[in-house]
Amino acid sequence: PESSQFSTEQVMGVLPLFETTTRSNLLILSLEDAIKNGYSEEGKALFDQAIQECDRLRSQLDDYGKVLTYDSQVSDPLKIYLKIDRITGEELAEFLYEYGIDGEFAGEEGLLLIFSFHHNPQDFQFMRETLAKVVPILREKPIKQVLPDSYYCRNPVMKMLPKNAFFCRKQKLPIEKALGKISSCWIKKVPPGSPILISGEEITNWHLQRLSSDTVVEVVRE
Incomplete structure (x- = not known):
């Protein structure tokens, strides 16, 4: 997205780290450092903060009804599975991407968002503001036709x-x-x-x- 903090050249430069079967010492060290930070007192505090921010997002989504909601059955507190009665999950992913939100996975029924302690309060503020901006647009769209279960099975x-x-x-x-x-x-x-x-x-x-x-x-x- 245009709002990305990374350029195309920067992304292309690090892709070889992930596209090789040869062990990458840099990648392993990065993972070890992430695990170490995650289990530190500071890391636990950041996790707690991220969970609280996700709860704030859920509370905000509760105000939008079926126009834009989430699956309450998802047990991971850092995952939000967006559901909408206007468009498909794939269409929602494309729509939000234009506003700078890149989901993890999109399906027919919804869009999965995954957060971590690397997301700071500014990131969550951006999410809240963006959701508030797009919901009125989504509300103007017609309700999509409900497909029978046999469509998916x-x-x-x-x-x-x-x-x-x-x-x-x-x-x-x-x-x-x-x-x-x-x-x-x-x-x-x-x-x-x-x-x-x-x-x-x-x-x-x-x-x-x-x-x-x-x-x-x-x-x-x-």
Whole structure:
């Protein structure tokens, strides 16, 4: 985001620390130092402060109703899973990103925010001000259609064992021409890695609705 404290060049410069399988002494030392600080008296005080700030955010969200709320079942005090009845979690993530808030994970139902003792009072103040700014905008949006539970949970129509389908003779087809065929490949949605299509499964209209029209799949050759 434009409000980021880091430049693109700075981010690109540190990426090699995480993109190598070779042990990074700098990264290990940083982790050890973070653990040491976290268990110190000062670190515990910072954790307590971050938890209190998260509670303030929850109290603020309580005033917004279903327009923007949170999942009270999340037990980690430093995590807030935002839920909204206007748009999807992915759309909410894109919307908040434009205001300088970068979530941890977005799904169909909501957006996960994770905080730590590295977030200072100014960060939380920014969060409160931003939420107060965006809620009136979100409130103007129409309430989204409630989808049935079957939209998220399905029972694949298995025609073959996955292993047998994988080792069969295959052919590649556009997804629209593969309707009714038996898949010999896997397609996952990342994150979180949930399978949309698995080997041995019959390709149905459900897949056509969730995969882009230019998707090419491998199917069992008839």
